[in-house]
Structure formats: C-alpha cells, structure tokens
Amino acid sequence: MRLRALVALDAPTESYLIHLGLADEAGIEPETVRAVLVTLAPLVGSPRIVAAIGKLQDLLGQANR
Numbered sequence: 001m002r003l004r005a006l007v008a009l010d011a012p013t014e015s016y017l018i019h020l021g022l023a024d025e026a027g028i029e030p031e032t033v034r035a036v037l038v039t040l041a042p043l044v045g046s047p048r049i050v051a052a053i054g055k056l057q058d059l060l061g062q063a064n065r
C-alpha cells in the first residue's frame with residue numbers, strides 16, 4: 001500500500017489526501033489504514049507515525065467542515 005511510502009518519506013498532507021481517496025475507492029477500510037500505521041511504527045519510528053496521524057487528522061477535520 002502506498003501509505004507505507006507516504007509515512008516513510010514524511011509526505012505532505014496533500015499526498016495523503018490523494019492516496020487515501022484511492023484507497024477508499026478500492027474499498028480499503030479505515031481499520032486497515034490503522035493497522036498499517038501500527039505495523040510501520042517499529043520500522044519508521046514514532047515521530048513519523050505521529051506526523052502521519054496529524055496529517056490524517058487534518059484531512060478528517062477538513063472533510064468535516
């Protein structure tokens with residue numbers, strides 16, 4: 001899944017928006033996204049995971065406006 005690359009590279013929020021939209025269209029559930037983040041934590045480190053979660057929260061906040 002492309003989410004792994006986005007987290008590892010500390011990609012900008014806009015990249016998450018595009019790829020999460022594609023994941024949603026492909027039927028990937030939010031639980032799967034969470035599982036990917038948990039799996040990645042020991043590989044990329046907590047700071048990258050925290051940054052990714054912040055970007056995902058920003059996107060959710062924008063979607064709820």
